[in-house]
Amino acid sequence: MNQAFRYRILVIDDEPSTRELLQMSLESDGYEVHTAEDGLSGLQRFHELRPHIVVTDIRMPGIDGIEVLRRVKAQAPEVEVIVVTGHGQMELAIKALQLEASDFINKPISDQALSVALKRARDKIAMHHKLQNADEQIRQRGDFEHRLIQVSMDGVIANDRRGRITIFNEGASRIYGYSPEEALTSLHVAKLYPPGQAQVIKELIYGRQYGGPGRLINYETEALHRSGQRVPILLSATLLYERDAEVATVGYFKDLTELKRLEQDLVQQTRMGAMGQAMAEVAHGVKNILYGMKLGAFMVDKGLTEANxxxxxxxxxxxxxxxxxxxxxxxxxxxxxxDDTRHRQPTALNRLVREACSEVRGRAEELGVSLVEDLAEGLANVIADPENLLICLHNLLGNALEAFAEDAPDKRVRVQTRALANGTQLLRVEDNGRGISPEVQAQIFKPLFTTKRARGTGLGLAITQKIVHEHGGTIRVQSKPNRGTAFEIELPTA
Amino acid sequence: MGDDKVILVIDDDPEICDAMQTILEEYGYRVCTALDTVRGRELLEREKPNLLILDIMMASMDEGLNFAGSLKKREGVWGIPILIVSARPPAERGYGRSVDQDLDWIAADIFMEKPVDPEELIHNVQVLLGEAEAVAQ
Incomplete structure (x- = not known):
């Protein structure tokens, strides 16, 4: 037996001989033993002594052993109670066990039965200590995790399956304006979002689009503040399971208000910057034009003055x-x-190509360029504004016709239409001219960028790109210096 | 008038080249024009001009600046005065380049911002060719 720790035992028995016998026997085994002669004084002694183990006779006048057991267990469930029963008291013994007596021993008390009962009591106490320690650890860890959740910068909100809120930290308070107490007692999870949005989020958690099923990662949405104001948030959520059953949902909320503001500022700044730049470019273009005009006017003036x-x-x-x-x-x-998208109608791409080609054919001949139409038959109509598409065609054809060095031996421009497998239609304008360097390609769709000086406004391809995008299409350029350039437009069909 | 003076005009716009030629010829200069610096270099060697009028364009600004800089670093026929015409104001002339590089060529030259007044242009041509006094700016 462990000497550092002495078990305290209280023996309650109305028979002096049994009391003495037990006291002698237990003390010789190293226990600290106290005695009481009936139930009432036993309970008093129990309060004073707080023994680890109580050994009580079951049949006593006044408060009997069963009652002692009941009261001890009610007050101190960790105390082990061994009941001593007489012959023919099996029912009482069973009742005692039901009331969580750790064991019973029969009279006359044998040393062996006593020692077995005590060992079992000691084991139960030891086990209880262990459990208590573990409980304490879990409680401490729970506290730690609770604090972690509380001080998290993000909002953390958990709800049970019925939508009742079970965790609502300070971060959540900051986003939502509810105190944790309010949220825990009277807030339903659906009220955290604008109407209908909670259902959407629930479906997303179960779906796979955002890291699921069972999880939602970085979904941008809005929180509904207590005041009714909407707050932009980044939401991640996860379902919690216990033995395969879904028990709760935890959401992590990041307030995006500040970020959104910064984003908007940036967009604004970029826009202002782009506008300033665009204006500088326009001024630049106008200056070039004015230069030519001044030279011309100078000649006219001088010619008129000098009758030349x-x-x-x-x-x-x-x-x-x-x-x-x-x-x-x-x-x-x-x-x-x-921004004009009003005049869209089912439009045959080939008809527009033929029209545009016939309009520039004269110029192509002047420049010595052979213009080839390579049009696929039986194309479906595209939904487009024919006037706008003609502008695109003219811009691309105009560029292609000017893509050649003057002394190039074989100048060819080819216009192609095709139906693509993805249901779109391809319009391709290709030349075998000078080609475009990668640096210029990178800027080619930029408004007011031009390599043509006063001959170009720098807006042709920018306009073309804008029109194509307005039609839900795409435009791209492929070019190799000295090999030629191809512009490809893809347009959705009706 | 400078009957014997030759002026080289480099400008990628053929119409500007034509106009410059017409106007400068009116003042008795002999004019040769080039649409790019490659052709310009050839004419420089062959015609040994007394002055270069160079347009610095947006799309090929570096090309023009490098060309002017390379002329200034060399002796002989290459060391001629350069008049630069650009739609960019002088404050922005170093766009994308270092000040040191720009100083190589800009110090001795005249920079004119478009739209250039033709009379001023003629005056500056005369200054650079030593036919007129520079006007204090």
Missing amino acids: LTLAQKGWPMVRKNMDRIAHLTLDMLSYAR
């Missing part, structure tokens, strides 16, 4: 041409700025 008609005649077309350029630039800028 030839000079004036040379100057005047420059003035006129540059006036036209300003007009073009202005129209192109308007057309780029305009």
Whole structure:
């Protein structure tokens, strides 16, 4: 027996001889033994002594052993009670066991039965201690986790299957404006989101789009603040299971208000920056045009002053041409700025291609370029604004016709239409001209970017791209220096 | 008037080249034009011009600046005065380049921002060719 620790035993028996016998026997085994002569004084002694083990006779006048057992267990469930029964008291013994007596021993008491009963009591006490320690550890860890949840910067909210809120931390309070007490007592989980959104989120948790099923990772949505205001949040959630049964949902809420504000500022800044840049580019383009105009006007002035008609005649077309350029630039800028999607109709792409090609054929011949149509038969209609698509075609064809070095031996431009397997239609304008360097390709769709100086407004491809995008299509360029360039537009069909 | 003076104009816009040629010829200069710096280099060797009027374009700004810089670093026919015309204001002329590099060529030259007034252009041409006094700016 462990000397460092002495078990305290209280013996309650109305028979002095039994008391003495037990006391002697137990003390010789190393226990600290106290005695009481009936139930009432036994319970008093119990309060004073707080023994680890109580050995009580079951039959006593007044408060009997069963009652002692009941009261001891009610007050101190960890105390082990051994009842001593006489002959023919099996029913009482069973009742005692039902009341959680650790054991019973029969009179006359044998040393062996006593020692077995005590060993069992000691084991139960030891086990109880262990459990208590474990409980304490779990409680401490629970406290730690609770604090962790409480101080988390993110909102943490858990709810049970019925939507009652079981965890609502300070972070959640900050986002929602409810105190944790309010939330835990009177808030339903559906009220955390704008109407209908809770159901959507629930379906997403069960679905697979955001890391599920059973999980939702980084879903951007809105929280409904206590005031009714909507707060942008990033939500992650997970279902908790216990023995395969779903018991709760935990959500982690990140407030995106500040982030959204920064994002908006950035967009605003970018927009302002882009606008400033665009204006600088427009000014740049206008300056080039004015330069030509001034040179022309200078010739006209000088020619008129000096009666040099030839000079004036040379100057005047420059003035006129540059006036036209300003007009073009202005129209192109308007057309780029305009958001016009009203005139869409089922449109045969091939018809537009033929129309555009016939319009530029004369110029192609002037420039010595052979223009080839390679059109697929039986194409479905595209839903498009024919006028706008014609603008695209003219821009691409115009660029292609100018893609050649003057002395290039074989100048070819090919326009192709095809139905693609993905249900879209392909329009391809291809030349075998100079090609475009990768640096220029990177800027080619940028408004006001031009390699053509005053001849181009720098808006043709920007407008083309804008129109294609408005039609739900895509545009891309492929080019190799000295091999040629191909622009490909894909448009959705009806 | 500089009957014997040759001016090289490099500008990627053929119409500007034509106009410059017409105007400068009106003032008695002989003018040759090039649409790019490769052709410009050839004419520089062959015609040994007394002045270069170079347009610095947005799309090929580096090309123009490098060309001007390379001329300034060399002796002989290469060391001619350069008049630069650009739609970019002078404050932005170093766009994408270091100040040191720019100083190589800009110090001795005249920079004109578009739209250039033709009379001023003529005056600057005369200054660079030593035919007129520079006007204090």
